[in-house]
Amino acid sequence: MAETLTKTGVIGSPINHSLSPNIHNYWIKKNKIKTAEYQKIKIDALELNKKINNLINDNFIGLNVTIPLKEHAYNICEELSETAKKLKAVNTLTFKGGKITGNNTDPKGFINSVDDKTKNTNIIKKNVLVVGAGGSARSIVYALHTMNANIIIANRTPDKAEALSDDLEVNLKIHKFNEIQDLVPNLDMVVNTSSLGMDGNENLNLNLKEAKKNLYIYDLVYKPPQTNFLKEAETNNLNYQNGLAMLVQQAAKSFRIWHGVYPEITNELIEILKR
Numbered sequence: 001m002a003e004t005l006t007k008t009g010v011i012g013s014p015i016n017h018s019l020s021p022n023i024h025n026y027w028i029k030k031n032k033i034k035t036a037e038y039q040k041i042k043i044d045a046l047e048l049n050k051k052i053n054n055l056i057n058d059n060f061i062g063l064n065v066t067i068p069l070k071e072h073a074y075n076i077c078e079e080l081s082e083t084a085k086k087l088k089a090v091n092t093l094t095f096k097g098g099k100i101t102g103n104n105t106d107p108k109g110f111i112n113s114v115d116d117k118t119k120n121t122n123i124i125k126k127n128v129l130v131v132g133a134g135g136s137a138r139s140i141v142y143a144l145h146t147m148n149a150n151i152i153i154a155n156r157t158p159d160k161a162e163a164l165s166d167d168l169e170v171n172l173k174i175h176k177f178n179e180i181q182d183l184v185p186n187l188d189m190v191v192n193t194s195s196l197g198m199d200g201n202e203n204l205n206l207n208l209k210e211a212k213k214n215l216y217i218y219d220l221v222y223k224p225p226q227t228n229f230l231k232e233a234e235t236n237n238l239n240y241q242n243g244l245a246m247l248v249q250q251a252a253k254s255f256r257i258w259h260g261v262y263p264e265i266t267n268e269l270i271e272i273l274k275r
Contacts, residue, residue: 007059008258009039012066017223019273020064023251026272027263036259045072052076056095062258063093070135077102086168087138092254103257106139109250111147122188122216123149129187131180131204132194133161136220138168140193145170154180185210192219197227204229208236219243225274244273
């Protein structure tokens with residue numbers, strides 16, 4: 001008798017761009033889990049409840065959740081991790097024992113993606129600027145708060161940044177978008193959580209000539225692999241990274257939740273994702 005196939009996947013809209021199937025199916029193969037597969041599934045917010053029930057009936061044991069469904073998915077969960085409760089958003093759903101459980105692995109994915117040297121020299125008690133105040137910013141601000149950073153946030157609409165500060169109960173120094181340039185000389189790290197620099201979007205234009213030599217630049221955008229913002233960092237001999245490492249690290253947490261195995265993040269996998 002054939003073993004039942006246990007399915008996982010990623011849901012969102014749009015979804016074609018997602019690299020999650022490449023990551024999870026690589027780990028499924030490497031860990032020789034012969035009865036598992038990972039798919040990408042386009043789902044809109046209005047059809048979420050119905051589609052989730054259909055997927056549970058189709059032997060799905062869990063799902064990753066991407067934009068614009070993270071807050072919607074939070075609302076259908078019967079159990080939540082402490083991080084998910086704090087963020088009021090989930091990126092990982094688990095279906096077990098007749099219950100839907102929600103986790104959010106984004107903050108830990110960010111923390112794990114930042115190397116230890118950077119954590120110790122550029123984050124703890126240091127000035128970190130977060131650009132943007134959307135869904136991704138929530139996870140980054142929460143992570144930076146747990147890392148004891150002095151968090152500054154800049155957004156086109158300061159009201160949204162203020163709402164984020166109140167919601168997470170985190171003290172943020174809030175600035176308007178056009179004030180960013182003046183902040184550069186006193187910054188130890190910059191994290192771009194906005195869509196600026198993403199394929200098809202306008203760039204994040206920030207002159208880094210007056211930056212500290214140890215300023216660390218982190219851009220959550222990974223398509224293209226090197227945004228104009230990262231090129232500016234390279235031009236000024238600053239250390240930097242894109243969001244690919246965070247994507248893989250948060251995926252590893254989800255994989256462990258579903259399969260009970262913490263997957264190895266290999267250079268081979270990273271090279272596959274860069275193609």
